[in-house]
Amino acid sequence: MNDEIKNIKKIIINSSFELDCGKTIKNFPLAYETYGTLNKSKNNAVFAFHALTGDQFVTNVNPITKREGWWTTAVGPGKAIDTNKYFVICSNVLGGCMGSFGPREINPETNKVYGTTFPVITIRDMVRAQKYLLDHLGIKKLLAVTGGSMGGMQVLQFTSLYPDKTHSAIPIACSASHSAQNIALNELGRQAIMTDPNWKKENSTPDKGLAIARMAAHITYLSKQGLQEKFGRKLQDKGSLKFGFDADFQIESYLRHQGATFVDRFDANSYLYITRAMDYFDLEKQFNGNLSLAFKNTKSKFCVISFSSDWLYPTIENKEIVIALNACGANVGFVEINSDKGHDSFLLDVPEFLKTISEFLNSTYNEINNNEKRI
């Protein structure tokens, strides 16, 4: 898999890049993918930011994992983010494991993988690196930035850092800073990895710990009701209970499968670094406790979206973003989508959600083009 990753599309950022941790990096890769065609006016570009375990392969089949892209429900020809109309960009985040500068990359100074010698990165670092990609692509102003979960955090960070670089922003199922519960859940995953005796051992990977981390996270992506409807107390074999510790219930088998398959596609250290970045994210703190100051120069139109059954980034946390945007006079709409599918809803075929994105993008696009025609 590593060899294939070497050949995927990327830019090399040559500038000296000072990370929030204080270290400076340079000549580092940022892997990316694009879908659709950039129009002549270069005003149809949508930057999609991925979540914790996502990557740049938003739609179609991921050439490395051979699995469907993480947002095929939303992105593609004729879909809500219509690649016949829009030019969709996505980059693997700093710290990731799909070709961007991350702990699985080789440190040229030692010729060994970075592993835990990789510097701790932040959401702000991720977004600043992605800005280089925009410049590389020659895009002065995006039509929209969007993303769910950690992708939404990047949306907020991007609009705050670059208030005139996007016409619109769609932060989905996210928060301006991680709650104590979310830090706790991430720490649980990190502890599972870091207490695996194979962690930091040469020629081995902490697969068991990473699988536990994934199982824990997966539970949080679904709602209690959604799990109940999908699995309830259904048994794996239709017969009776086995009175042992094999997977008796379908939910057990499902979770074990989620854990086992995840380790094939994800790097345990990337999991540590990216969850750390999420926990460190605190846009309010960046502006001395006043979140609305984060957006005070924004020229973007916002559409904030939450899901009714998302308990990881509940509606109340999404509303705090709306309140801050309102407080600085930004143009902001807010929709809570009814769904029993929990946090995962943003990745699923939830028609009301997809329609919201589609219509918001469409109206933004029309406004821009009508304005340009008028001018």
Added chain:
Amino acid sequence: MNDEIKNIKKIIINSSFELDCGKTIKNFPLAYETYGTLNKSKNNAVFAFHALTGDQFVTNVNPITKREGWWTTAVGPGKAIDTNKYFVICSNVLGGCMGSFGPREINPETNKVYGTTFPVITIRDMVRAQKYLLDHLGIKKLLAVTGGSMGGMQVLQFTSLYPDKTHSAIPIACSASHSAQNIALNELGRQAIMTDPNWKKENSTPDKGLAIARMAAHITYLSKQGLQEKFGRKLQDKGSLKFGFDADFQIESYLRHQGATFVDRFDANSYLYITRAMDYFDLEKQFNGNLSLAFKNTKSKFCVISFSSDWLYPTIENKEIVIALNACGANVGFVEINSDKGHDSFLLDVPEFLKTISEFLNSTYNEINNNEKRI
């Protein structure tokens, strides 16, 4: 610690005892503790059932762990379950690790600890064993059975199995069967233990896996809001972020501490067996899908209690018990206590909750004694 456990109070159940799994056990210990004095009429006894990681030491200092009993907030002289007035009984459950027959006990046939050769037990097995203790103590009818979480499940199972053995029942923060989410959370803990390379290894214990299991469980015992109020994003050291993977946030340090101290007092295999019993519990299934039949012969008065911020056993699941009790014409009251402390509320000093128990017990006690005087 094992030597001290040998000397604690217990009965030996000599009868052949057929477990739900089909195996028969005999001559096995059931450890217990009592508080207060059984009155002459033997009508002041309250059986408190403990939760997953509890034991028979309800109040005062646990002589083995040197920690406070798990329900000191509710049980003691002058407290809601007043040991000046009531005789409180609690027994370590089958499968436990505080002197009752469990995986840490020595198998006399092999002279080794049972470990995973211990039979899988159920809530019904636990309750049937506890009935022997009642007989041993010469108590024909309890004033009340009570308990929270898994303790509440035992309350439901007890009243169903022995409809005329208690005047009243107080199931707290529980459910008549585990939801898919709760099974998932327990499975997460079991996987953490079972993938620890020290599990089932002679002379070693899967401490790291058990600590992870405890951390995961601990998160579920608290509400999002409660965690936010208690910890928020407070840093461990007042300075700034450390840009590493040590505990930066107080919540991380707290969780690590919860995990680390738990392994000193609990057996990893007991954790497996008891969570399995909880997942298997399905009172509705015992009565062919009609929960109200579970209580059709009950003569007990019920007081069902839930907590508003408990997302592990939410109010809706407690209400299903109330609905079933109503459907069979039982005498049942229901209270949802407002608390932001999550599932843990039943162990904490929540005045409205403690008052509810106190008044319910008091009125039950007065009714019985007035009736007896009248007769």
